[in-house]
Amino acid sequence: QQKVQQSPESLTVSEGAMASLNCTFSDRSSDNFRWYRQHSGKGLEVLVSIFSDGEKEEGSFTAHLNRASLHVFLHIREPQPSDSALYLCAVSAVLSGTYQRFGTGTKLQVVP
Amino acid sequence: EAAVTQSPRSKVAVTGGKVTLSCHQTNNHDYMYWYRQDTGHGLRLIHYSYVADSTEKGDIPDGYKASRPSQENFSLILELASLSQTAVYFCASSDSGGDTGQLYFGEGSKLTVL
DSSP, X not given: OOOEEEEOSEEEEETTSOEEEXXXXXXXXXXXXEEEEEOTTSOEEEEEEXXXXXXXXXXXXXXXXXXXXXXXXXXXXXXXXXXXXXXXXXXXXXXXXXXXXXXXXXXXXXXX | OOSEEEEOSEEEEOTTOOEEEEEEEOSOOSEEEEEEEXXXXXXXXXXXEEETTEEEEOSOOXXXXXXXXXXXXXXXXXXXXXXXXOEEEEEEEESSOTTTSOXXXXXXXXXXXX
């Protein structure tokens, strides 16, 4: 069964500094990756979706996928205190028809 | 306006009691899901449905039932609530299968079982 792990568990960065989050997966046939954000007490909102190796940018969020190394990264450019939240990655494999499985999340705190 | 709404947003139940969590979506999506969120476990899929009057088991279905009476509505039922079912429950919808579709989430239902 697909294993999805995220690191670090928590991260504190200064406002305006780059934040980098890591997600590793176990199924090499995975081909569908999304990063979600969850503010405290709220539901999840999708930030960026990526389906092939390389980078995908959505506003201040950039996903970087390297399937050979089983990693997908999220880089947050110039984060603001309002970006403080739990970040989750979700991974699925379309050909094997497996639904999205989530990592345990990285709790990001952006300090002024 | 929210496209996926859950009710109740918070509930306290007694052990052995019956709990029903409801979800309503206005996205016109075929797929609906129930997840639970626990610290250290991320989100885990309980049940899902891709058509009215049909439900499927996810990764952790034991102790839960689901009901999809219409495209818009999807309920999660705990017939005999237990302490271990204390968690936050999220409903989501998508316009294609759970392997490809972007999920749209409700704001969650916090369940405390005493």
